[in-house]
Amino acid sequence: MSLRALMRKYGVGYETVQRALISALPEPRKTMVPRETRLDVYKPVIDAILTADLTAPRKQRHTVKRIYDRLLDEHQAIDISYQMVRGYVAARREEIRLGAGKGVVDAFVPQTHKPGAEAEVDFGDVTVKLAGELVTCYLFAFRLSYSGKAVHRIFASAGQEAFCEGHVHALNVLGGVPTGKVRYDNLRAAVAQVLGTMGLEAFYCQPGIRGAHEKGGVEGQIGWFRRNHLVPVPEVDTLAELNAMIDRWDQEDDARRIRARPRTIGKYFMAEQPLLVPLPEEPFETGRLSTPRVDRYSQICVRMNRYSVPVRLIGRTVRVMLHASELVVYDGREEVARRERLIARGATRLELDHYLEALIRKPGALPGATALDQARAAGRFTPIHDAWWQAAVKAHGEREGTRALTEVLLLSRHLPHEHLITGLAAALKSGALTADAVALEARKAADAEPEEPPQLAVSCSQAGIAPLPAAVRARLPPDKRPLPSVAHYDQLLRLRRPDRPTP
Structure with missing residues (x-):
């Protein structure tokens, strides 16, 4: 082939074809000479400054800004920029430290863990669709280093109460306490004191990403668990429901192998579990105690959220035991409220039952009450309540009808919710729009104690109201108290007036 044909075939120039005919191997590439920059004349000065910093006190070493200022003041380096100095120092500082034997090379050293001796703990954020709303929760992981056995729990926060x-x-699930160190991120002094109470010896890793490899087992475990069990995003009504699923997943994970290990996690854990230290005999209180004051709205503020308490406590100081998923309110030794903990900050959770004593005196406040809206959303204030309320208002007027409904709501403190709904439906059907009639019908339903609640469905259909969902009709303990007696009223009917003749 001609040279021109070769050029057309391979799409190259004349000189390339000539070199290829001379030698089948290409010529070695020429080493490019670094291009000179305006910073070259100042590089020895910068190197001298960085070398002097090796022996200077740690808090009195040169920053890039200080080096640049010295170049301007002492060498009149007006032809260079701060960005040029910063780029050179970023690469050169570590080279000088390594050359002097003071640098650290990033390397990973394989470790061997003894059975029952070490563990790792960490938190990771996860997204959950809770009651139809996407929220950010926190996944707690406690992992034994030898077997890889991990216990997980999801909490609404990553605070001290969730940590404890x-x-x-985790320790209850594992059945013991590691004999050696447990690796953590840097913890507060209060948490460190708690760990001593639990009998754990803490080892604090380097903060941030630099220390992530020091507890890489649990870091990788959280990512693996999140990808394999929380994808797609789980949809649950409560965190308790989600944690029940997590407990099941933890048991199923005992059957998997970690990388090329010859045995499963469960097999390794069977050999490790007898080597753990037995658990303490006394239970450990995980909640955090606070003493807020009840404001005039019958609410307390706990961790930027507001919760209602009974109105009789307005102006008093109560004790609150805050747990990871719930909080319990005490008045002295009496438990007055137990509520699920709110996740978002600035939220409010009100219980309609807490305001009933005030609503008896102020019935006009009930239609616009925030607690009523939340009770409707939670399913506690049902369509049967609304239907009975409308009928009572029509029969007795706005004020007295609303007060009668409040008296019915007070019955829920003594009667199961399911029976009270049945009583409302029966009273509405018969036109008995008083709290006494509802109580009587509810007690009849309690005495009947059906296996299934068909009577409720019939009463709802007869009243022209859709039946309640299954969650609302949850079974509650029966009321064993006797029905009220009317014998004394029968004795009054048998009395005779002395001035009237006997027929």
């Missing part, structure tokens, strides 16, 4: 509750749950 996660430990108590």
